[in-house]
Amino acid sequence: MTMKPIQVGLLGIGTVGSGVFNVLQRNQDEISRRAGRGIEIAMVADLDVERAKSVVGSKVQVVNDARAVIANPDIDIVIELIGGYGVAKALVLEAIAAGKHVVTANKALLAVHGTEIFAAASAKGVMVAFEAAVAGGIPIIKALREGLTANRIQWIAGIINGTTNFILSEMRDKGLDFDVVLKEAQRLGYAEADPTFDIEGVDAAHKATIMSAIAFGIPVQFDKAYVEGITKLGAADIKYAEQLGYRIKLLGITKRAEKGIELRVHPSLVPSKRLIANVEGAMNAVVVQGDAVGTTLYYGKGAGSEPTASAVIADLVDIARLHTADPEHRVPHLAFQPHTLTDAMGALPVLPMSEVVTSYYLRLRVADQAGVLAKVTGLLAEAGVSIDAVLQREADEVGGEGSTQTDLIILTHDTREGTMDAVIAQMQALPTVLAPITRIRKEELN
Numbered sequence: 001m002t003m004k005p006i007q008v009g010l011l012g013i014g015t016v017g018s019g020v021f022n023v024l025q026r027n028q029d030e031i032s033r034r035a036g037r038g039i040e041i042a043m044v045a046d047l048d049v050e051r052a053k054s055v056v057g058s059k060v061q062v063v064n065d066a067r068a069v070i071a072n073p074d075i076d077i078v079i080e081l082i083g084g085y086g087v088a089k090a091l092v093l094e095a096i097a098a099g100k101h102v103v104t105a106n107k108a109l110l111a112v113h114g115t116e117i118f119a120a121a122s123a124k125g126v127m128v129a130f131e132a133a134v135a136g137g138i139p140i141i142k143a144l145r146e147g148l149t150a151n152r153i154q155w156i157a158g159i160i161n162g163t164t165n166f167i168l169s170e171m172r173d174k175g176l177d178f179d180v181v182l183k184e185a186q187r188l189g190y191a192e193a194d195p196t197f198d199i200e201g202v203d204a205a206h207k208a209t210i211m212s213a214i215a216f217g218i219p220v221q222f223d224k225a226y227v228e229g230i231t232k233l234g235a236a237d238i239k240y241a242e243q244l245g246y247r248i249k250l251l252g253i254t255k256r257a258e259k260g261i262e263l264r265v266h267p268s269l270v271p272s273k274r275l276i277a278n279v280e281g282a283m284n285a286v287v288v289q290g291d292a293v294g295t296t297l298y299y300g301k302g303a304g305s306e307p308t309a310s311a312v313i314a315d316l317v318d319i320a321r322l323h324t325a326d327p328e329h330r331v332p333h334l335a336f337q338p339h340t341l342t343d344a345m346g347a348l349p350v351l352p353m354s355e356v357v358t359s360y361y362l363r364l365r366v367a368d369q370a371g372v373l374a375k376v377t378g379l380l381a382e383a384g385v386s387i388d389a390v391l392q393r394e395a396d397e398v399g400g401e402g403s404t405q406t407d408l409i410i411l412t413h414d415t416r417e418g419t420m421d422a423v424i425a426q427m428q429a430l431p432t433v434l435a436p437i438t439r440i441r442k443e444e445l446n
């Protein structure tokens with residue numbers, strides 16, 4: 001006996017929603033052979049009803065009120081593609097309360113309110129699926145939650161924001177500063193009119209927060225994440241990094257350390273020879289290090305209509321298969337059984353940035369005179385910070401002919417961030433250090 005198609009209601013039919021509709025249409029035979037039943041978009045809610053109708057045609061009911069979709073007893077699954085924490089949160093909770101499964105691409109919502117949403121879903125016996133929330137079309141949630149389930153995960157490092165990776169690639173390629181490239185990226189449609197969440201690292205931190213919870217079995221804790229974007233990066237640092245054999249990438253990092261979990265987003269120097277250092281343009285990539293599997297790498301499109309739809313539909317298929325299963329037998333939302341998460345949080349707190357241990361790139365604009373290098377390296381030595389490499393440019397090259405200033409670039413070995421903060425403050429106070437010191441963290445990823 002063939003089962004009746006599962007009925008899906010779509011909230012918001014913009015870029016991703018249209019992709020979901022089109023891919024479901026195009027591949028419906030294969031998808032239903034995999035799912036064991038058809039998957040049918042039965043109802044769409046969008047404020048722009050006419051545009052929605054132009055996408056889905058006359059056979060699908062289109063309304064301008066999302067609550068009409070939630071109230072429809074025939075709908076089994078609600079896809080939320082509205083975004084943000086406001087109305088989207090209310091609608092997701094209402095859909096859960098109405099007994100609907102939810103599929104969402106909303107990383108902000110889950111990173112900030114995930115604990116509340118997953119608890120509501122568990123209490124109601126419905127699923128909240130979110131493959132599209134992290135790295136678009138890359139099935140990284142599936143990989144972490146199921147494929148790597150045997151492993152004790154050690155760390156994850158990802159390029160999980162395409163906008164910033166595009167900007168960094170352009171800065172390196174063309175030797176341009178951030179502001180110039182941002183304007184160009186906006187003109188070409190690679191960056192949004194309000195690019196704040198992307199360029200300040202917030203979008204990447206939402207995604208890193210979700211991966212951290214799944215990797216380590218702790219609740220989502222966006223408020224504990226360290227977030228630093230790319231707005232202060234200069235073309236000079238990208239060039240110096242390259243001369244030292246590194247590229248600068250905005251990485252989302254989460255790591256199991258001795259005393260807890262590191263959860264941070266910031267620009268990082270990565271050795272040029274690592275595969276992830278060569279991920280260019282708007283592409284995404286995630287490296288996962290597990291104790292059994294070793295290093296694995298996932299690469300693909302992190303945004304866009306059909307890549308993101310690919311992830312949304314994978315969730316629809318999962319739900320179509322598990323719909324009738326006993327809730328206890330489903331894969332837990334965050335991979336670990338929910339009652340184990342809060343205990344783990346005590347044992348594995350998210351560490352403050354001062355407790356993070358990493359290595360550093362420092363650039364100091366200094367007076368080009370005798371004894372400056374000795375003073376600077378002396379302060380590092382006193383604090384127990386070990387130097388990996390030093391690069392000093394000719395003053396003429398840095399400041400033009402006859403310049404009396406130069407750039408001093410220092411790479412350090414692993415140091416606690418709190419220690420580094422203190423030494424930087426001491427170096428900054430030297431009269432021969434002429435401008436604010438640039439500090440970029442460095443990740444060897446080996």
Ligand code: HSE
Pocket residue numbers: 160161162163164198203302303
């Ligand atoms: N704005 C994101 C990016 C995609 O640039 O990667 C959606 O999270």
